[in-house]
Amino acid sequence: MAQVVLENVYKSFLRHQSRQTSVVTAGALVPPIEEALTETPTTTTASMVNVLRRINLGVKDGEFMVLVGPSGCGKSTLLRLIAGLEPVTGGNIWVGDRQVNDLPPKQRDIAMVFQNYALYPHMTVYDNLAFGLRRTKAAHRSATPQTLDAKTQSRSFAWTENFLTTLTRPFPKRLRYWSQQEREIDQRIRAVAQILQIQALLERLPKQLSGGQKQRVALGRAMARNPQVFLMDEPLSNLDAKLRTETRAQIVNLQRQLGTTTIYVTHDQVEAMTMGDRIAVMNAGQIQQIAPPLELYNRPANRFVAEFIGSPQMNFLPVQIRAPLTIVHPQFRLTLPEIWETALSQYTGRSLTLGIRPEHLSLSVAAPKNIPVRVERVEALGNETQLILSLIELAATSEPTVLRSRVEPDRRISLGEELWLAIATDKVHLFDPETGEAIAHH
Numbered sequence: 001m002a003q004v005v006l007e008n009v010y011k012s013f014l015r016h017q018s019r020q021t022s023v024v025t026a027g028a029l030v031p032p033i034e035e036a037l038t039e040t041p042t043t044t045t046a047s048m049v050n051v052l053r054r055i056n057l058g059v060k061d062g063e064f065m066v067l068v069g070p071s072g073c074g075k076s077t078l079l080r081l082i083a084g085l086e087p088v089t090g091g092n093i094w095v096g097d098r099q100v101n102d103l104p105p106k107q108r109d110i111a112m113v114f115q116n117y118a119l120y121p122h123m124t125v126y127d128n129l130a131f132g133l134r135r136t137k138a139a140h141r142s143a144t145p146q147t148l149d150a151k152t153q154s155r156s157f158a159w160t161e162n163f164l165t166t167l168t169r170p171f172p173k174r175l176r177y178w179s180q181q182e183r184e185i186d187q188r189i190r191a192v193a194q195i196l197q198i199q200a201l202l203e204r205l206p207k208q209l210s211g212g213q214k215q216r217v218a219l220g221r222a223m224a225r226n227p228q229v230f231l232m233d234e235p236l237s238n239l240d241a242k243l244r245t246e247t248r249a250q251i252v253n254l255q256r257q258l259g260t261t262t263i264y265v266t267h268d269q270v271e272a273m274t275m276g277d278r279i280a281v282m283n284a285g286q287i288q289q290i291a292p293p294l295e296l297y298n299r300p301a302n303r304f305v306a307e308f309i310g311s312p313q314m315n316f317l318p319v320q321i322r323a324p325l326t327i328v329h330p331q332f333r334l335t336l337p338e339i340w341e342t343a344l345s346q347y348t349g350r351s352l353t354l355g356i357r358p359e360h361l362s363l364s365v366a367a368p369k370n371i372p373v374r375v376e377r378v379e380a381l382g383n384e385t386q387l388i389l390s391l392i393e394l395a396a397t398s399e400p401t402v403l404r405s406r407v408e409p410d411r412r413i414s415l416g417e418e419l420w421l422a423i424a425t426d427k428v429h430l431f432d433p434e435t436g437e438a439i440a441h442h
Contacts, residue, residue: 002095002228004082004263009081009091063261063262079265083105115234115238125198192220196254216250236248281296289301297310313404318433319351320351321351342441343441353431356424357427360427371391385406388404389405389419389421405421
């Protein structure tokens with residue numbers, strides 16, 4: 001097992017732009033007529049596109065780190081850099097005490113689980129699990145220092161053993177030739193299969209498996225190698241909701257049982273919150289915040305993190321600050337707790353963005369401190385009811401402001417009904433509208 005450290009990592013790609021062929025007409029200063037009509041050939045210019053910028057990340061030994069963010073934010077690219085499937089443009093990557101920037105994937109002692117499982121369709125589950133082990137064992141044997149004669153003899157013996165093993169593999173178990181290497185591989189595979197509860201599937205082909213079974217085989221293939229680091233690239237995205245929940249729990253339990261350092265990529269913030277020891281939230285090729293799940297939820301570093309973490313997402317309203325603790329909106333006026341006084345002293349008279357989560361808005365009565373809203377949609381989920389609301393604006397021409405709230409499932413709500421919402425003042429978030437950074441109180 002090992003820690004993984006990324007130091008100021010950059011990744012750039014070349015973006016090619018074609019310049020169209022153009023005709024330049026002659027001018028009075030160009031005497032020969034044949035030189036007057038000149039054609040500029042098609043040329044291609046390349047510009048660099050920064051996919052990842054200033055990535056600094058430390059994953060502790062045995063930690064379950066989740067990379068989460070919207071599609072295209074660079075999280076899968078970052079995983080491929082760690083695995084060695086993409087070269088690093090700048091910065092350093094350390095696995096344990098080794099800098100692995102220039103090492104090929106097979107020498108990094110890392111196992112990766114892909115989104116599409118990547119199982120060999122012509123191989124049984126057993127052979128899929130054994131494939132990486134056989135290659136690793138063979139590579140290790142060939143890399144062992146030996147004299148020339150010993151190396152020749154070793155190669156000859158290894159070739160004979162491999163030939164006999166491969167030849168007798170389709171035979172019944174008692175008739176097969178078992179080399180020492182094959183016995184060790186068999187023990188490892190059966191131990192992994194028992195952990196994943198796939199012993200009954202070892203002789204099946206991938207096409208005979210369900211989605212959840214394929215995912216467990218893909219996990220088993222990574223586990224069988226006993227690597228220093230697991231990399232998982234959205235491994236549950238192809239599963240249905242029920243199976244995803246079950247497999248999610250299995251992955252977390254397996255990681256805790258094995259204690260292997262794991263970096264898990266997902267765009268689903270529910271997966272991130274329920275699986276990770278810590279979460280790195282990414283956007284536009286940069287890490288926005290690294291923290292445990294509840295810290296991300298309660299103390300987001302900026303508006304993007306606040307909006308991305310939590311379902312339904314946080315509500316945002318522009319407000320004015322009046323000393324010492326009053327926030328003013330055209331539809332309501334609210335006094336914040338005293339812990340905000342120091343933080344807000346420098347923002348008196350300025351505009352800020354108020355953030356409040358749907359679960360921190362509650363039904364109340366008409367009052368200056370409460371928000372007047374109109375019900376636009378009701379989403380009854382059984383255990384709760386989610387409301388999509390529009391703020392009742394003072395001016396009829398104003399653009400409607402959409403808010404979300406949660407209420408108890410037994411509360412009857414009608415479309416078009418006008419309500420008043422109370423804000424839990426101890427759950428308020430404030431953000432700088434220019435930078436998006438959160439304003440922290442102490």
